[in-house]
Amino acid sequence: MRVSREKFxxxxxxxxxxxxxxxxxxxxxSTGVAEIMKAAGLTHGGFYGHFQSKEDLALEVSRALIExxxxxxxxxxxxxxxxxxxxxxxxYLSRCSVDDPGGSCVFASLVQEVSxxxxxxxxxxxxxxxxxxxILSEIVPGDxxxxxxxxxxxxLSAMMGAVILARAVESRELSDNFLFTTRxxxxxxxx
Amino acid sequence: MRVSREKFxxxxxxxxxxxxxxxxxxxxxSTGVAEIMKAAGLTHGGFYGHFQSKEDLALEVSRALIExxxxxxxxxxxxxxxxxxxxxxxxYLSRCSVDDPGGSCVFASLVQEVSxxxxxxxxxxxxxxxxxxxILSEIVPGDxxxxxxxxxxxxLSAMMGAVILARAVESRELSDNFLFTTRxxxxxxxx
DNA sequence: ATTATCTATAGATCTATAGATAATGC
DNA sequence: ATTATCTATAGATCTATAGATAATGC
Numbered sequence: 001m002r003v004s005r006e007k008f009x010x011x012x013x014x015x016x017x018x019x020x021x022x023x024x025x026x027x028x029x030s031t032g033v034a035e036i037m038k039a040a041g042l043t044h045g046g047f048y049g050h051f052q053s054k055e056d057l058a059l060e061v062s063r064a065l066i067e068x069x070x071x072x073x074x075x076x077x078x079x080x081x082x083x084x085x086x087x088x089x090x091x092y093l094s095r096c097s098v099d100d101p102g103g104s105c106v107f108a109s110l111v112q113e114v115s116x117x118x119x120x121x122x123x124x125x126x127x128x129x130x131x132x133x134x135i136l137s138e139i140v141p142g143d144x145x146x147x148x149x150x151x152x153x154x155x156l157s158a159m160m161g162a163v164i165l166a167r168a169v170e171s172r173e174l175s176d177n178f179l180f181t182t183r184x185x186x187x188x189x190x191x
Numbered sequence: 192m193r194v195s196r197e198k199f200x201x202x203x204x205x206x207x208x209x210x211x212x213x214x215x216x217x218x219x220x221s222t223g224v225a226e227i228m229k230a231a232g233l234t235h236g237g238f239y240g241h242f243q244s245k246e247d248l249a250l251e252v253s254r255a256l257i258e259x260x261x262x263x264x265x266x267x268x269x270x271x272x273x274x275x276x277x278x279x280x281x282x283y284l285s286r287c288s289v290d291d292p293g294g295s296c297v298f299a300s301l302v303q304e305v306s307x308x309x310x311x312x313x314x315x316x317x318x319x320x321x322x323x324x325x326i327l328s329e330i331v332p333g334d335x336x337x338x339x340x341x342x343x344x345x346x347l348s349a350m351m352g353a354v355i356l357a358r359a360v361e362s363r364e365l366s367d368n369f370l371f372t373t374r375x376x377x378x379x380x381x382x
Numbered sequence: 383a384t385t386a387t388c389t390a391t392a393g394a395t396c397t398a399t400a401g402a403t404a405a406t407g408c
Numbered sequence: 409a410t411t412a413t414c415t416a417t418a419g420a421t422c423t424a425t426a427g428a429t430a431a432t433g434c
Contacts, residue, residue: 002416003402026307027304030307044393044418045396046416047394049416054392112301112303112304112355113304129360133368150375151376153368153373154376156352156356158352159352165348167303170314182349223427225427233384245426245428
């Protein structure tokens with residue numbers, strides 16, 4: 001059944017959208033093409049009219065989601081010129097981040113899986129992480145540029161680690177501790 | 192081919208050993224039972240004489256590897272009574288940790304995958320993480336017990352995040368930055 | 383413990399068709 | 409407006425591989 005050019009583009013976006021959610025929720029490997037297409041309201045076979053392979057989709061989704069993280073971070077920073085780091089920490093180290101992996105940071109969901117891979121997806125993640133360090137380096141406190149850059153690395157490590165561990169743990173109390181203790185420790189008010 | 196009781200136990204240990212390495216290197220899901228048995232020098236079918244299922248193996252491996260992390264940490268702490276935290280940081284935040292996932296901390300390899308699961312493996316990871324926070328709380332600086340406990344959470348987040356990101360990134364320079372900048376920042380000498 | 387086999391499921395390919403688009407004709 | 413062409417889709421099918429089981433052998 002043929003579909004209009006417009007509908008075709010719409011279907012493609014739908015596939016990218018649901019894949020983005022499912023990949024972040026369940027990982028690349030545990031998410032099947034058939035499952036993605038079903039969630040998009042389409043049939044399995046139709047997938048290959050839009051993408052060459054699952055890997056191809058994974059790459060496009062990765063690029064889009066990483067771009068989104070960078071944009072979101074910049075929005076938050078710009079909208080809170082007095083306390084940009086606090087604003088970012090409040091956003092990133094939140095229960096919302098932890099409880100909705102399908103709608104949150106790609107890295108917090110997929111870094112480990114991607115680390116074990118090679119190729120375009122891994123490179124995209126690499127560049128994305130580097131960009132996040134750069135963003136953090138500009139809003140983090142510190143007397144010199146080197147100090148601030150160093151703090152960019154440590155801050156990203158702590159943020160990512162906290163969300164990952166807050167998700168790993170089963171009790172709400174432990175989870176909150178990873179999340180909010182780290183958030184408070186990273187806040188410029190503290191240091 | 193029947194095998195002695197002793198050899199049977201030996202084979203079982205071999206399976207647990209290679210599975211521990213392969214799981215940490217490639218993740219639970221991407222490691223097949225046939226692959227594990229081949230690495231152990233046995234045939235696929237023989238697996239089910241030792242374990243009920245792959246999930247059963249994953250649980251036993253997880254328990255053993257988590258126990259090993261706790262033991263290792265305690266050894267390091269005991270062997271450096273003057274600077275236990277520095278000793279632990281030097282061990283954990285090292286290139287060796289980053290470059291040999293198959294021989295390093297289970298959590299740094301598998302937390303994300305386990306976070307997406309439910310059941311016994313997840314609970315085991317939960318308890319293990321909680322135990323690591325407890326260990327850290329006793330060697331971390333701080334004026335009160337609460338402060339030290341808080342520092343236990345933040346320290347574990349930063350350690351785990353740094354190793355995970357140091358593995359994710361492709362360039363050695365970025366990787367070293369995550370690793371050593373975080374190590375230095377967490378050192379009691381600094382704070 | 384080995385070997386062969388079973389069943390389920392994954393990614394990917396193929397064929398026919400619906401129906402949108404482009405070319406043609408009035 | 410009609411006709412021809414093009415193409416995205418559905419749905420069946422293919423191939424490979426996974427975990428698991430059964431039969432066999434020592």
